[in-house]
Amino acid sequence: MSEKADIALIGLAVMGQNLILNMDDHGFVVCAYNRTTEKVDQFLAKEAKGTKVVGAHSLQEMVSMLKKPRRVMMLVKAGQAVDDFIAKLVPLLEKGDIVIDGGNSEYHDTQRRTKELRDKGLLFVGCGVSGGEEGARYGPSLMPGGNKDAWPHLKPILQAVSAKVDGEPCCDWVGEDGAGHFVKMVHNGIEYGDMQLICEAYHLMRTALSLSHDRMSQVFEDWNKGELDSFLIEITKDILKFKDADGKPLVEKIRDSAGQKGTGKWTAIAALDYGVPVTLIGESVFARCLSSLKEERVHASTVLKGPASSVYDGDKDQFLEHIRQALYASKIVSYAQGFMLLREAAKEFGWKLNYGGIALMWRGGCIIRSAFLGNIKSAFERNPGLSNLLLDDFFRAAVHRCQESWRTVVATAARLGIPTPCFSTALAFYDGYRSHSLPANLIQAQRDYFGAHTYELVSSPGRFQHTNWTGRGGNVSASTYQA
Numbered sequence: 152m153s154e155k156a157d158i159a160l161i162g163l164a165v166m167g168q169n170l171i172l173n174m175d176d177h178g179f180v181v182c183a184y185n186r187t188t189e190k191v192d193q194f195l196a197k198e199a200k201g202t203k204v205v206g207a208h209s210l211q212e213m214v215s216m217l218k219k220p221r222r223v224m225m226l227v228k229a230g231q232a233v234d235d236f237i238a239k240l241v242p243l244l245e246k247g248d249i250v251i252d253g254g255n256s257e258y259h260d261t262q263r264r265t266k267e268l269r270d271k272g273l274l275f276v277g278c279g280v281s282g283g284e285e286g287a288r289y290g291p292s293l294m295p296g297g298n299k300d301a302w303p304h305l306k307p308i309l310q311a312v313s314a315k316v317d318g319e320p321c322c323d324w325v326g327e328d329g330a331g332h333f334v335k336m337v338h339n340g341i342e343y344g345d346m347q348l349i350c351e352a353y354h355l356m357r358t359a360l361s362l363s364h365d366r367m368s369q370v371f372e373d374w375n376k377g378e379l380d381s382f383l384i385e386i387t388k389d390i391l392k393f394k395d396a397d398g399k400p401l402v403e404k405i406r407d408s409a410g411q412k413g414t415g416k417w418t419a420i421a422a423l424d425y426g427v428p429v430t431l432i433g434e435s436v437f438a439r440c441l442s443s444l445k446e447e448r449v450h451a452s453t454v455l456k457g458p459a460s461s462v463y464d465g466d467k468d469q470f471l472e473h474i475r476q477a478l479y480a481s482k483i484v485s486y487a488q489g490f491m492l493l494r495e496a497a498k499e500f501g502w503k504l505n506y507g508g509i510a511l512m513w514r515g516g517c518i519i520r521s522a523f524l525g526n527i528k529s530a531f532e533r534n535p536g537l538s539n540l541l542l543d544d545f546f547r548a549a550v551h552r553c554q555e556s557w558r559t560v561v562a563t564a565a566r567l568g569i570p571t572p573c574f575s576t577a578l579a580f581y582d583g584y585r586s587h588s589l590p591a592n593l594i595q596a597q598r599d600y601f602g603a604h605t606y607e608l609v610s611s612p613g614r615f616q617h618t619n620w621t622g623r624g625g626n627v628s629a630s631t632y633q634a
């Protein structure tokens with residue numbers, strides 16, 4: 152077999168198949184391979200019939216078909232399967248060949264693999280792929296990171312097949328080693344937050360305002376024409392008006408116990424690991440956990456009392472506008488927090504992240520795609536060194552404009568006993584972040600009182616001292632450390 156394929160793709164589940172067909176549409180010759188090789192034949196006979204796609208029945212055969220440097224992309228189950236394939240590929244590849252992992256791998260694994268393959272002269276790339284089956288077929292958001300020497304060889308293929316917004320590809324080099332998968336992870340965390348915010352808006356509309364499902368759908372349709380224009384608002388509009396066979400809204404028949412695959416949790420864990428207050432994503436993960444305690448909640452609902460009424464008695468249209476603004480302001484906080492986490496990880500690992508480029512990658516092709524991400528891209532274009540999204544003129548003005556409504560919604564929800572964990576935590580973060588002074592001086596005093604952990608004086612930061620608060624015990628302080 153001559154070396155004619157531009158790239159090999161391992162893993163013929165639906166994402167892999169669709170990405171192959173997408174690459175084929177863009178003129179690339181793809182060699183398809185799968186552990187269970189019957190799937191190769193089935194794919195060639197069915198979905199890939201009439202295309203330029205070729206198949207291989209062994210890794211040796213696959214490698215022999217590739218132009219050099221060889222490009223091998225895996226879209227297999229994250230974890231051991233990736234390591235197993237790497238182990239089998241390494242002896243078959245030559246110095247300078249490229250291995251791409253397009254699965255949902257954990258970024259620490261990608262860091263390890265990048266290093267291991269670099270030591271063997273191979274170029275490893277961990278590429279976040281977002282957009283589901285539809286995205287893979289017609290234009291996903293692609294977030295590649297790893298060994299940068301691979302990028303010139305991948306750029307023409309990955310940018311060709313990615314989603315485009317205003318002609319610009321939703322794919323660019325993210326950064327070194329695990330950066331691509333880290334950015335994909337934060338994307339998923341932000342997706343959790345966006346979904347929970349929409350759910351809180353819906354909860355208020357349904358419970359506080361008693362709106363019909365058609366009316367709620369109409370509200371989301373209207374919102375989708377403005378600054379909240381996004382894929383998730385759009386599908387929410389469709390979901391709310393969708394009727395079951397009996398003419399009733401299907402959404403109300405769905406058990407209110409949310410599942411999760413773990414990527415939101417990973418983001419929250421990273422936030423805790425690096426000490427970044429990514430509170431909204433954290434709350435959105437916990438909101439799912441609380442929802443899944445369905446049986447406990449059903450019991451508690453018969454025992455624990457709330458306010459006498461959870462119905463809002465003011466002007467409904469006005470309150471709907473308050474909710475819209477609360478959602479928008481909370482969303483700004485969520486993205487500001489997400490970018491804070493990216494910035495901290497970049498510092499930790501020495502990545503040079505292009506924040507505007509990341510916003511552009513999320514602008515199309517993926518679940519969080521929105522007009523809003525165009526505004527974020529512009530903010531980083533105006534000021535590439537922007538330390539926090541909230542400090543950008545555009546977003547600062549937006550939050551200032553929305554904050555009265557936002558406070559009204561959080562206060563009203565608390566009064567009516569309707570949980571709005573993400574609206575509330577976003578506002579608490581905003582008020583904390585803009586505070587010149589917080590009560591942490593008292594925490595420091597308490598720590599020093601009971602554990603001699605020492606404190607700094609406002610007048611001499613950096614100089615830690617201990618006080619004998621009780622006159623008992625000694626004057627020995629504990630050594631200072633930061634967990």
Ligand code: 2AM
Pocket residue numbers: 161162163164185186187190226227228231232235
């Ligand atoms: P399979 O068709 O042979 O099961 C999504 O599950 C993709 O990952 C499929 O292509 C699947 O191959 C592959 N996959 C899952 N676990 C794997 C493993 N342990 N080794 C190799 N491929 C695996």
